[in-house]
Amino acid sequence: MAQYQKIPDEIKLLPLKKKLELLYGDGFWKVRGIEDFGLKPFLVADGPHGLRKQVDKGDQLGIMAAFPATCFPTASLLACSFDQDLIFQMGQAIAREALHQHVAVVLGPGVNIKRNPLCGRNFEYFSEDPLLSGKMGAAFIKGVQSRGVGTSLKHYAANNQETNRLTINAVIDARALHEIYLKPFEIAVKEAKPYTIMCSYNRINGTYSSENNWLLNDVLRNKWGYRGLVVTDWGAINDDFLARKSGTDLEMPGIGRRDINLKRGIKKGLLDEDDVNVCVNNIYELHLKVKELEYGNDGHYEEHFSLARKIAAESSVLLKNNGVLPLKSFDNVAILGAFAALPRYQGTGSSKVNPFRLVSFIEALKNENIKANYALGYKSNGDEIDDKFEQEALELAKQKDIIVIFAGLPDAYESEGFDRSKMSLPDSHLSLIEKVVALKKKVIIILAGGSVMELPFADQVDGLLLTYLAGEACGPAVVDVLLGRVNPSGKLPETWPLTYKDVPSGN
Structure with a gap:
């Protein structure tokens, strides 16, 4: 007692x-x-x-x-x-x-x-x-x-x-x-x-x-x-x-x-x-x-969407910027990756929320009447490279000067109830990034995922924005950052080893 x-x-x-x-x-x-x-x-x-x-x-x-x-x-x-x-x-x-x-x-x-x-x-x-x-x-x-x-x-x-x-x-x-x-x-x-x-x-x-x-x-x-x-x-x-x-x-x-x-x-x-x-x-x-709680008042969900957007934008971490950000517009920008339209915005398990209003990056652009030059690039969940999706993305990338690639960890990679099997991104994401980098264009990577990832391409791209899992307002938050409306002020709260071999507890 x-x-x-x-x-x-x-x-x-x-x-x-x-x-x-x-x-x-x-x-x-x-x-x-x-x-x-x-x-x-x-x-x-x-x-x-x-x-x-x-x-x-x-x-x-x-x-x-x-x-x-x-x-x-x-x-x-x-x-x-x-x-x-x-x-x-x-x-x-x-x-x-x-x-x-x-x-x-x-x-x-x-x-x-x-x-x-x-x-x-x-x-x-x-x-x-x-x-x-x-x-x-x-x-x-x-x-x-x-x-x-x-x-x-x-x-x-x-x-x-x-x-x-x-x-x-x-x-x-x-x-x-x-x-x-x-x-x-x-x-x-x-x-x-x-x-x-x-x-x-x-x-x-x-x-x-x-x-x-x-x-x-x-x-x-x-x-x-x-x-x-x-x-x-x-x-x-x-x-x-x-x-x-x-x-x-x-x-x-x-x-x-x-x-x-x-x-x-x-x-x-x-x-x-x-x-x-x-x-x-x-x-x-x-x-x-x-016992004295007063239930049933307005939930203020629209107001809270705006707060979620603010938190996501301000907390994002700009890992790298070789003068490519902020963007002046999206006119000459190719947007690649399934996560741009089908965002990875929360984890799976007991904390999984049914979002009041989920807005992807592509939808956020549409809401502002901004034309999106977009290609899927890969399937949203899994490792397997889809040659058709990848080729369509590469054809679009060849036509533009700046390429923004959405990549990271799919839902199936991390969840309550099991641990990840590796620290790397899916093969489909890595393949797309590698082939786009080979085009010698300006490349910006938007990273979404719940934890640390190996980034073998970090030295080959011009911009790296880390959003982790940014919630239901992830789309407009990233738009705000890319266009310079919000300064991404986040700092890394954990060590990002170059490879899993560098993790002390991994041995």
Whole structure:
């Protein structure tokens, strides 16, 4: 038990069956109410760069349909801004949409360290630097909670890869653990006081996070002074009884009659009612924080589209410019690459947003009555070179003086649930770039993807603009940057090795 906790008598006097029912959710997204105190159930929903409130049955992998919401740039691009005020504004916007959609707690931000560039979920995290990660996470939390909506700081802790994430044992020495992997959480907890913290699936030095008393009580509550609730990642409970004794308050999702097994554990002496009372009190305290929320007001989605555009443009990183940018017009410019019309703008998994209004680069030009000299160049998803598409792109490139190529990582390359197999771009993207460079024209590359990529062509092109995953307003944001309306002020928040062989954790 955390040192600070004193349990009110009214919590202790609740019927045991009711208390046990409170320890797990009502389905995928609902936290049970406490009728004895007049506290109604409330909803939680992903996510870290936009709301993902699901329409019907729930899932944690972004497969089922969700209500439309603003898809902001992902953390990989947000971190490039180094702008806490901008992230605060985004947090406020997400909270407004949460209130509009009757959501009390937003499941984000994620502040895990980018230990390896192949982590499939790197797009959802800020940096390899614990200070930057913690500060940006704190800004997000402050923004959301300034409107009364709760957050869930995740994934606590050391969830740095997707491969075997349910069982992997992260073996980390004390200094590295405290100074690198726990530090972002410590900063966010102390500066922003998130309503909830989500524990990770993995083990840390042999013990699962959900049942790690040292992690959840000794460090989080007793050392850092955390006073909120700990919720599992969806399905992260390993031992029903040890988890509740070790600092996990709420299990999500709630499937079946979990209370029956918990009661059996009490009878066998595997769980004490005192432990249950601690969990219930933390759930009760969360109820008190969100009970006065005023739901149903305007979601301000059009306004938030403009904010998403501003964040995407300002956060973009100009990696190279040999005097080719800004463009005066698109009259003598060839635009190549499927990503120009079918943008890669967010990651896949639990954070996947159903965008309120997605505008590609080609559509953004059309909206401004700018003619696009455009060819597909490659298929939008996959490695395979399409000779027809590539040849059409090359024929167009020969007719223009400047070529803008949209390239990067397709959806199938990175996602929650698996890690990337390589750090390189698809063969189809590399082939197109190589053949266009051979034409000896001025070439600008627009890079989209959630994480670090090998760039063998970097010294052969005139311009490189990195947008990471820029959200639903990615198209107009890139137009703004290319035409010089916005100065791309982003800076790299992580190391970009020349090749994967240069990655220390890759060996």
